[in-house]
Amino acid sequence: MSPEQGAVLLCYHCGNKTFMDLINNHRLVNSDDISDNYVNVQYSVEFVRNWYTYACKVCGEITLKREEWFSEDTHHDGRPILKSQIVYPQVTNKESNMPNGVFEAFEAAIKVRHLDGAICVLSLRRALERMCNDKGATQRNLYRKLKFLADSKILPPILDEMAYILKQLGNAAAHADDVTFDEHLVSSMIEFTQMILDYVYNMPEKLKSVQKLMGVVEGRVID
Ligand SMILES: [Zn+2]
Incomplete structure (x- = not known):
């Protein structure tokens, strides 16, 4: 087509x-x-x-x-x-180095954002969990994995805090706690997850392409 x-x-x-x-x-x-x-x-x-x-x-x-x-x-x-x-x-960039499992979990969250806020937040949490695994975090729960990424400077402290909020909300969703997943909250969580995924996967790639463009402008090639 x-x-x-x-x-x-x-x-x-x-x-x-x-x-x-x-x-x-x-x-x-x-x-x-x-x-x-x-x-x-x-x-x-x-x-x-x-x-x-x-x-x-x-x-x-x-x-x-x-x-x-x-x-x-x-x-x-x-x-x-x-x-x-x-x-x-708003959607994160599929063309980046983001592993399929991570992107698919994020995409699944987007698909249900208007249908079921709790399932959406669970999928966002799954995307983060897969990101942690991909980046070598072997700790036994998501909080420890995120902490490992922050300690290793893969995540900056402010994104680590956002991820912690997501983890808490994901726990609430998983245990059917009395949390209202209104659209504004769900949208904010999608936005947070996107920022985290962009920081980890897309920003390094963007930096590389700018360096490459600068190399061409200056008449030299940066590998
Ligand atoms: Zn539509």
């Missing part, structure tokens, strides 16, 4: 995976001429960004997807590496 008509996407508003109509598309190309006096070559580089706005047929809400590629950032066969990301509604 070409993006001109639409695409089958998971709607992060209602949780349905459905065909969505493409209602708008915006493309922006930045190009720059590079000259390397040392080897006496001139060439141009392109940074392309494409935004697609889709409308969900089930709930009517809007999803905004961004695709981008940089002509110098290529696969072995020379094709540019395409990076694709849902930028609205």
Whole structure:
């Protein structure tokens, strides 16, 4: 299915995976001429960004997807590496190094956010637990695992505190305690989890790509 008509996407508003109509598309190309006096070559580089706005047929809400590629950032066969990301509604980046189990638990939480707040929080907790395991935490419970990540400086102290709140709420959900999981609380927990996952998985990658871009601008390559 070409993006001109639409695409089958998971709607992060209602949780349905459905065909969505493409209602708008915006493309922006930045190009720059590079000259390397040392080897006496001139060439141009392109940074392309494409935004697609889709409308969900089930709930009517809007999803905004961004695709981008940089002509110098290529696969072995020379094709540019395409990076694709849902930028609205809020969802974490699947294209990063995040292991599948972690992303799937996060995605499961999004799918039930409007159906069952307690199950949503449990799934967020599962995503964190898997993140801890992936980062080498072998402690016997989530709190100790998170503490290990904070002590190892994989998590900064403020995110560690957020994760602790999530852990407490997850416990309450698991033991059917009398906690009201209202939409605002659930949304905040999703936001916290996303920040933690972005910090652990996406920020290092973003830093690397900025360093790579700087290397190109300065006429040198950083591996
Ligand atoms: Zn929807």
